[in-house]
Amino acid sequence: MRTLNFKEALNEALHQEMTSDSRVIVLGEDVARMGGDFGVTMGLLDKFGRDRVRDTPLSEAAIIGAANGAAFCGLRPVAEIMFADFITECYDQLVNNSAKARYMFNGQVMAPIVVRTSSGAGFRAAYHHSQNIEAWFLNIPGLTIVAPSTPHDAKGLLIGAIRDDNPVIFLEHKMLYGTTGEVPEEPYALPIGVAEVKRPGTDVTIVASMKQLHYALAAAERLASEEEISCEVIDLRTLKPFDKATILSSVKKTGRVVLVNEAPKTGSINAEIAAVIMEEAFRDLSAPVERVNSLDVPVGFAPVLEDYVIPGPADITMAVRKVIDY
Amino acid sequence: MRTLNFKEALNEALHQEMTSDSRVIVLGEDVARMGGDFGVTMGLLDKFGRDRVRDTPLSEAAIIGAANGAAFCGLRPVAEIMFADFITECYDQLVNNSAKARYMFNGQVMAPIVVRTSSGAGFRAAYHHSQNIEAWFLNIPGLTIVAPSTPHDAKGLLIGAIRDDNPVIFLEHKMLYGTTGEVPEEPYALPIGVAEVKRPGTDVTIVASMKQLHYALAAAERLASEEEISCEVIDLRTLKPFDKATILSSVKKTGRVVLVNEAPKTGSINAEIAAVIMEEAFRDLSAPVERVNSLDVPVGFAPVLEDYVIPGPADITMAVRKVIDY
Amino acid sequence: MAADKQTLLDYYRKMVLIRRFEETMEEHAKKGYIPGFLHLGIGQEAAQVGTMATFAPGDYVLPDHRSHGVCLMVGTPTREVMAEIFGKKTGTNGGRGGSMHVADFKRGNVGNNAIQGSTMATACGLALAAQVKKTKAVTFNFIGDGTVGRGEFHESLNLAGIWKLPIVYVLVNNGYAISTRATDAHPLADLAKMGCAYNVPGITVDGNDVEAVHAAAKEATDRARRGEGATIIELKTYRWQGHFSGDPASYRPEEEVKTWKEKCPIRRLRDTLLQRKLADMAALKAIENDVEREIQDALKFSIDSPAPTIEDALTFVYVGREVTGK
Amino acid sequence: MAADKQTLLDYYRKMVLIRRFEETMEEHAKKGYIPGFLHLGIGQEAAQVGTMATFAPGDYVLPDHRSHGVCLMVGTPTREVMAEIFGKKTGTNGGRGGSMHVADFKRGNVGNNAIQGSTMATACGLALAAQVKKTKAVTFNFIGDGTVGRGEFHESLNLAGIWKLPIVYVLVNNGYAISTRATDAHPLADLAKMGCAYNVPGITVDGNDVEAVHAAAKEATDRARRGEGATIIELKTYRWQGHFSGDPASYRPEEEVKTWKEKCPIRRLRDTLLQRKLADMAALKAIENDVEREIQDALKFSIDSPAPTIEDALTFVYVGREVTGK
């Protein structure tokens, strides 16, 4: 099968959905003439014109507000917030408007917007270009958060998100844009809310997503070959609502769990997953659930700081050993 | 001892701190001429004048930005965000500026601001005047969240927050403003990060805060008298960073835990507390930690909706029975 | 060009309807029938009626928190607006929204958002959709003088300026944002002039003169309809009651209230009708009686209607994803 | 009034210093010495030098992301600014901030915040503190034409307008926000005119004419110092490089770049100096050599300096509260 990188896969998803569904529009800073800061929206302006592909001023609240309003009128806006860290500037629109519109107005309306944004650390870009933001929205009913880890899933989940009738925050880990993989040419939608077992195993369940998923797979590989520990690795793919069933059935089998997420530990989505596992699989657990996260500090500039703070494969390996040795 | 209500206790704290420390200033919407939407800043303008007590335009980002900037210059701003739901509009200032300033600038500066805001449900004021917001900030290193449940603590914690050198979000549950209790006249600061055992007990640990603390106490009372279940009730008082030691030492004793928080269940602070308890007291647990929260829906207008969605004493009682019967 | 008899009598009926509606709401709020906050538009009827007289089917309106009258103007039955404010299942939002969130999408009322300024971002999207879908829809965005302080005011007007969005900004300047005088919150006395920053024309008119209001609204609406972009119309008026029903409004001089009551927009229109001999007292009385029947019918309907049930709390959180109850 | 010889020679030295600083940064970024984003101010030296010539001890400056030059102007040793950009422990922020967050509080550089527009809110607080503490401090707030789109632009200017805050808004209009033309992002060609909405005067000048820049800055600074409030000075200029080092900037015509390079602010000042016979080539060359020594010294210092260590990742998260590492 043909190989694309993550960015190209996303770009293809947008081209295909805009072609097949005239309700899809794209807006954001530098998405039109430049094709996006990371190039994800390249070629859309030429193909679909200024009405449907719009460069906006540097106005995040207006971008998401405009997406909401257009969605209320039946369009399917895909908005880009250049870096996830800037979503703070349209937090109100997402929390108090997109998330609640359908409920507040008693089902009279839907807000099927997709907010694409580049998240995560590793770019050496410090405090305001490195954050993982999913936990900021975890306590907001009405929102959906999708986070692919491969080019294949990037395409399928973006199409799935665009077709979904709910407001979706779509996280693109910036260190994954250049990663490559097989991607079918035809359009396909992957289901929202469904995790995938990336590697079956019997001793320990590792739950991860985005860049950390790859670290988890690398750690699992090493643990299998060097220490004969068999890890089952689950790619969450949707962070909210996450796929309890897949996680719980794995935990039933392994009884030991390592949760991996790139955000600071306190209050990350790992906390919620851990709490749910305890509630629903307490008797299955042979050890407390281990959480692998960033340290509880901001992401500094100097590489040594970032590298120390952000979890890597070694942290995952250590956590696996810890739940095994418990 | 003299009795004050919660609002009066806060007001006294502000009067006393502004008197003893000329660096303390107050700003926000309607805080000066009107004395605050809930009356907490009454009398400050007359006593301390327009320079130190300022009505602002309806500009939440500017309010918090101004607080940050003034704090950088050595002042101790106490900003009011009228309803916690509006903190979405200054989320960036808190997350990317207040929380990170000290770290980002390598300790050159502090941001000792206090952001007072009325939070919580029960006011029949629907989606945008009812939310519990602590979880929105839980994953942000650098922030501190304080949440009193009695007039005594309201005064002492507000003074403690003003004297603290970190940015503090200070939650005032709007249904508590009218509640009364004994409050010493002299100024006193309660420590940040320290919980209080409100009621000792041996069978089950209940951890709660703000309005729910009172429900927890009521439930504990009933369970003691009617079912001979002895609950230890802990008032968190500081939600971030929360007092692990007090919780863990209680869990060691009881082995059974019910966490109570008014926010929706998914991703509330209860998730983090549950995860920590599992990590640090797994072998002490006789039952999985139970979480009592709002349902995972927004807070609707009609009283029946709000009352169903928000947890009450009966939900706590049920949860206690559940961990006992496990 | 003076309006014709039929038009003026129609305005009269509508203004009396709004007045009586609001008075009835206030009365029943005091009696305890109405939960939550109630922001009354008494005194502002000309601003609401004169503007909405230019609203056409297919247009959108974003009312503000003082806009029960605006909600009535799109053709939603008075019963349904009132029942919503009572929190009843027969209301526009099934009782889930209440006074601050009345919406009727099929008639173009996109609902208020109780975060001031938030609708200004939404307005961009409604107007954008009109451009993309090539309809002639105009978006009416009601805001108050206080709301001018919010960042979205700027982001919205800037976008409207460059994209020539078909928006009529209806800036109801009643002189206060809660206790804060407009003149203390903004440097210009005529807020419509703020359009200067965005190349958006501004018109300031006497908001108690329904004919003048209509003329300004018509100019703005026609401009938008012709594709020439947005206009701010500023309507100088006054709210007779406190900020919300129950607010003693001691922050404003009694003399000021008295002066403005003398400028009552309804009395003014009545005088016009009588002076121009377009109606006699009997004709006006007949209208008032007719309105009274409508109000009493709506009131009985609202009181008699059932409240929502707890099942209603669980619907419309997501499209296609269930939420579990207790 | 033309500036005197010493002043102009001083400008010349500073502009050459900034130019060579930026060129050196670019070169070392390409060689892989510098992590992260690097936004270069080449072409904008007159705007930075002319403005900062009015900066006095005790004043505050909020540089923007293209402001290495501004950071140099407050008197911070070139070594320390450069070492920070290299992410070294000897940098202004101990290597924790990098290019986008260089701060030197004791000299009044309050640091940039990489969320565009965020500093505009902070500026209000710095200026407010000056009022409360009754100092004569002026706050210089650097922003770009793109940043004008943000809501904080409005909230800040509105507050500055009513409170007469001593702020000089330095609006560096280089025609682009990344790929987006200023003329596509804002309705007015002269952005300083946007002050009209806030009763804040605006001055637009040729940003490549250091004398004109200084004259405008002086007028603005004097006004602020006299307590008469804020001014916007808009400096029309151009950035020669792409948005960040490495951006090919294919979104702008080569012809345009060429035209602007011909308007080089340094060449222009050199011509002035020569024409007015204030210096000969030898004198200028001597200055350039002197600058070169400073640059090479700083470079060696930056390269030789140690990186921070992992212990540094754990300090300054909170005042008085420890954070645990791995």
Ligand SMILES: Cc1ncc(C[n+]2csc(CCOP(=O)(O)OP(=O)(O)O)c2C)c(N)n1
């Ligand atoms: C973002 C936000 N901040 C504050 C409030 C609280 N609040 C509600 S109405 C109001 C005043 C609004 O004044 P104005 O816009 O003039 O409207 P008016 O009440 O005079 O009709 C305020 C401050 C809010 N609802 N949203």
Ligand SMILES: Cc1ncc(C[n+]2csc(CCOP(=O)(O)OP(=O)(O)O)c2C)c(N)n1
């Ligand atoms: C809130 C926010 N949105 C977007 C960005 C990404 N971004 C960084 S610089 C920039 C353009 C800024 O343009 P301008 O203000 O004109 O400054 P210039 O780069 O031209 O100096 C953008 C969009 C950001 N840093 N913050």
Ligand SMILES: [Mg+2]
């Ligand atoms: Mg008003």
Ligand SMILES: [Mg+2]
């Ligand atoms: Mg620019």
